[in-house]
Amino acid sequence: MNRSNVILLVEDNSDDEEITLRAFRKSAIANEVVVVRDGVEALDYMFATGTHAGRSMKPLPAVILLDLKLPKLGGLEVLRRLRAEDSTRRVPVVVLTSSNEEKDVLSSYDLGANSFVRKPVDFTQFMEAARQLGLYWLVINEPAPG
């Protein structure tokens, strides 16, 4: 199997990270969650370079939860690079952001995001979104072959 059950969370805000992780626990999502804190680290993790050099690229994460506003390298650029490489082209990416600017939504989908979820301020909504994402990508969704 080429795909692990790892969830890669790209998030620089530790509050959001904690809340997200709590939401996963509450929803009984037991997947291993790897957290990276900026766009460069996200790419390093995926391509096993830089601080993640020596890591085996495979298996790929089951899903990437990608914040758009990130230090060093923005989420949209991370997405663009992931979609440009054959090896990472099919990894499900869910854009997770506080913004609901239309241009962010459109650019995300244009660059090949699988889903776009706005981080709601209301925590219950957020948890619902996270839960549904977990269900959808980890349980219902059949990973693309190869």
Added chain:
Amino acid sequence: MTATVLIIDDSLTVRMDLAEAFDAAGFRPLTGSTIREARTAIATQTIDLIILDVLLPDGDGVELLGEIRSRPALRDLPVLMLSSEADVADRIRGVQTGADDYVGKPYDNSFVVARGRELLGQRDSESPDAAAINTILVIDDSATFREELKRALGQSGYRVITATTGEEGLRLAAGSRPTALIVDGVMPGMDGATVIRKLRLDVALRGLPCLLLTASEEQDAELRALDAGADAFVRKEEDLDVILARLAAIVRNTSTGAEDISSLASPKRILAVDDSMTYLHELAFALRDEGYDVVLAHSGEEAIELLSVQSVDCILLDLLMPGIGGQESCRRIKASPQLRNTPLIMLTAVEDRQTLVAGLGTGADDYIAKSSEFDVLRARIQVQIRRKQFEDENRRIREQLLHSKLEAAEARAARELAEAKAMLVEELEYKNKELEAFSYSVSHDLRAPLRGIDGFSQALLEDYTDRLDETGQNYLSRIRAAAQRMGQLIDDMLLLSRVGRAQIERERVDLSGLAQAVTDELRRQDPDRRIVLEIQSGLVTQADRGLMRVLLDNLLGNAWKFTARTADARIDFKMQEHENKRVFLVQDNGAGFDMAHAGTLFKPFHRLHAVADFPGTGIGLATCQRVVDRHGGRIWAEGAVGRGASVYFTVPPSREKGQL
């Protein structure tokens, strides 16, 4: 190419005289004495010009003219009418039927030829290929040399016209507007240098390149030639090739696009107005001798009627005449914008200071006693015509100057406007970008801490309930509510700012359908509400769909909210006609408001109810106002406390302008 002229006149003398004159001028003359012969010639030959008598044995020349003008192929054929008695009524009839010109008999044959040539020249200049052929006018008294030069020039591709005297040459130059002129220096009468000097004085011809030939051996011959204004100088004994080479050089240097100015030497027409036939005929005889076409009129009324159809170069007007008389005629002529500039010379039998002053007072340009010699009269006419030409030239230059100044000013104004507009647009774009960047960071950065506050409060409430008493839990709930309210405020403010910046894209919007979708959503979120909803069907407008959704979301959302405590709640969305304008209306029977506050209703952050009673941020109606503003419409509200509210809005059709 030789032009064919058809001469139709019942007088053999006239036919022979004109045929000879046209032949000498390089035309191919055809003659006929009747209408029948004219018809045959027109049907069988290609005719370039017709000289047509009015009184013919088998009919009326003017009727033949009408026939010619009614045939599309001949509509533009130049026709010059010729009439035995310069009867004003005949002239008017001829010109109105479409004669290009009208010359009275007795005529001066060089005038007729010159006018004919001018008429043809006008046609030629309208055809584009005519410009490609250079016409050279050769003036020389030696027939041998003329023919020799004509042949050589013809071989080099020039069109050649010839004249035997300086006077004839000047007339030809005015009528045919040649590309260049070759003139013999030594001729009987007017010599070559004088011809050139006269040309240089004529505004219409002063640009004509001139090549002066001379047999003279004198050392200073060249100097004198150049002094006269010649562009080149060639000795007659030189090879013809030298002449051709010099000619080619000066033709090359000539600027194209001849100015359309009437030349001093071109044929002139004089209108003489007098009640005395004897004097008129004497006058006409003297002037025709000079090469003028003279039109005779017997009264001021006749003169004015004629002037309305045919223009003249100078008017001679008798002061004392029956009818409207000289002074009144003069006043009327000078009052007409088209005739005002035509030189007018007053004639009178009596010569006293008072009549002179009165005559000049009505606008006459000059004043002459009938007892004066005709020579004096001729000289005065010449002066007036020359003055008129200079005035025309000056006026043309002034107009051109004014025109170019005006154009420059317009261009400058347009440029400044464009620059100012570009600056404004740039500034606006910059401000918009700045605002966009600001709202973007607001939507991201301001919300993140709120999420933390809300999220961890929730976590405390859920995970640590057992360690918090009721008061603690209440505080945490308040923290959560405050955070959520702030989140809502941020959302509403961003929406308000986005509505102000959004590009309006009008399309057909089904408002009824949109209202249905909005209320369906409200029902879904709040399924327990019992409420009567009436949405008028078929309400359609041209507007931005996204902004209309925002508008109806807010208005129907408000109505929904403010009827929460009303029994038998009812919301209507409908359209009314007010003074032929369509007004949309969202009406409810909820909490309503005091009309005293109607003015502040649409201002951001103004609320008329306590948050505890009805939640809200106070931005919704401000956003509605902005949506309607962006569509050029109007929004207003009516209501009463406890009796519901009605919000009206209009969406006028798109204005083409008004948006940057």
